Amino acid sequence: MPTGLRVDYAAEVIVEPAGGDGRRGSGYLIAPRKVLTARHVVRDATAVQVRFNADRPGQTECTAAVIWQHAENDIAVLAVPEAPPANPAEIGKVGERDAVIHAGAVGFPAFKMRIAPDGSRYRDAEHVHATCAVLSNRREGTLDLSVPPPAPLANGSPWAAMSGAAVSAEDASSE
Structure with missing residues (x-):
C-alpha cells in the first residue's frame, strides 16, 4: 500500500492568471512553508492562494508565491509563509523493474x-x-x-x- 501521504498536507491551489479567469489545482506541502504543484497550474499567475484543511479544524488559507519552476518537468515550488507546520516529505524515484x-x-x-x-x-x-x-x-x-x-x-x-x-x-x- 502507498505510504506517507498526509491529507493535512494536501493543498488547494487557487490562481488568478494575468488577463483570464481564475483556475485551480492541487499541491502538497513538501517542507516547512513549501508546496509542490504543477507548473501549468501557476503559469502566468498574478496571485496565488493556498488552502489546507478547508472547513475542517486547522483550516489555513494564505498567500503563496512561485519561487521555483521547471517548464520541461511541469513542476513548481511555492513559498507559503503562513503554511501549517510540516516535516519534509520523502521524495523518491521508482526503479526499473517488472512490477x-x-x-x-x-x-x-x-x-x-x-x-x-x-x-x-x-x-x-x-x-x-x-x-x-x-x-x-x-x-x-x-x-x-x-x-x-x-x-x-x-x-x-x-x-x-x-x-x-x-x-x-x-x-x-x-x-
Whole structure:
C-alpha cells in the first residue's frame, strides 16, 4: 500500500492568471512553508492562494508565491509563509523493474464540486487509488497511473484541478 501521504498536507491551489479567469489545482506541502504543484497550474499567475484543511479544524488559507519552476518537468515550488507546520516529505524515484505498484494521491478535481447547505460551492478532496505499471513511459520519464474513471462532466475534464497532487507509492526501487 502507498505510504506517507498526509491529507493535512494536501493543498488547494487557487490562481488568478494575468488577463483570464481564475483556475485551480492541487499541491502538497513538501517542507516547512513549501508546496509542490504543477507548473501549468501557476503559469502566468498574478496571485496565488493556498488552502489546507478547508472547513475542517486547522483550516489555513494564505498567500503563496512561485519561487521555483521547471517548464520541461511541469513542476513548481511555492513559498507559503503562513503554511501549517510540516516535516519534509520523502521524495523518491521508482526503479526499473517488472512490477505493478499501488499508488495514491489526494487532490481537488472538478468532479468533486459540491454545494453546501448555504448554497456556496466547494471542491471536496478526492483520494485516488491507482496502479502504475513501472516500465510504462520509460522514454518519456513519467508515471502512467491507472485509476477508475469518474463520471463525465457537461463541460471540461472531471480531472481538472487534480494537477499538482503529489503521488505516494509503495517502494518499487528494488527486488
